[in-house]
Amino acid sequence: DQQVKQNSxxxxxxxxxxxxxxxxxxxxxxxxxxxxxxxxxxxPTFLISISSIKDKNEDGRFTVxxxxxxxxxxxxxxxxxxxxxxxxxxxxxxxxxxxNMLTFGGGTRLMVKP
Amino acid sequence: xxxxxQTPKHLVMGMTNKKSLKCEQHMGHxxxxxxxxxxxKPPELMFVYSYEKLSINESVPSRFSPECPNSSLLNxxxxxxQPEDSALYLCASSQDxxxxxxxxxxFGPGTRLLVL
Numbered sequence: 677d678q679q680v681k682q683n684s685x686x687x688x689x690x691x692x693x694x695x696x697x698x699x700x701x702x703x704x705x706x707x708x709x710x711x712x713x714x715x716x717x718x719x720p721t722f723l724i725s726i727s728s729i730k731d732k733n734e735d736g737r738f739t740v741x742x743x744x745x746x747x748x749x750x751x752x753x754x755x756x757x758x759x760x761x762x763x764x765x766x767x768x769x770x771x772x773x774x775x776n777m778l779t780f781g782g783g784t785r786l787m788v789k790p
Numbered sequence: 791x792x793x794x795x796q797t798p799k800h801l802v803m804g805m806t807n808k809k810s811l812k813c814e815q816h817m818g819h820x821x822x823x824x825x826x827x828x829x830x831k832p833p834e835l836m837f838v839y840s841y842e843k844l845s846i847n848e849s850v851p852s853r854f855s856p857e858c859p860n861s862s863l864l865n866x867x868x869x870x871x872q873p874e875d876s877a878l879y880l881c882a883s884s885q886d887x888x889x890x891x892x893x894x895x896x897f898g899p900g901t902r903l904l905v906l
Binding site: 718719777778783 | 794796821830831832833835838846878880882884886892893894895896897898899900902
């Protein structure tokens with residue numbers, strides 16, 4: 677049973693427009709959520725996180741929204757740039773403590789067209 | 791600085807070889823992780839070390855043997871691997887909030903392993 681799901685395997689967006697990547701989870705114990713960006717043959721790069729006490733966190737062009745009642749989070753990238761083309765993973769953990777397990781979604785491949 | 795380094799970048803080994811993957815971080819993080827990632831799949835957790843002690847082993851075969859010599863280093867010893875073990879092996883580290891960290895896991899660039 678997948679506890680974290682990214683239902684869109686791929687997304688194509690025009691440069692300068694908004695990219696919206698979605699993620700759903702089922703485990704009510706998840707308390708901390710993260711987005712990672714990954715290029716082929718490289719390690720995931722941490723982008724942005726949000727704890728369950730917030731519903732929005734913003735860092736430059738990246739904003740993460742959390743809807744706890746719907747068990748849904750989304751990553752907004754505005755404006756999208758060709759360099760944003762990568763696979764994006766959302767991840768969740770019960771609490772952000774050392775030695776805790778991250779559960780990853782299956783990833784969404786974002787393609788930003790010039 | 792959020793750098794985790796891994797060596798080697800690439801490794802080709804036969805099924806009878808013994809090799810080791812190395813991971814290092816100097817962020818003072820007290821949790822370190824090994825993940826395995828196959829193409830088009832998310833990272834799969836293998837092992838977690840917390841304060842240099844193995845805290846989680848996700849039913850990984852014994853041909854993979856982790857070691858944490860000190861708080862900055864993490865090794866993964868490989869012996870008698872199978873071709874299906876070919877994958878990208880990722881190391882990560884994190885610091886919990888009780889120790890002043892954010893709990894975020896930071897990943898290294900990975901070691902691409904090919905078992906022939």
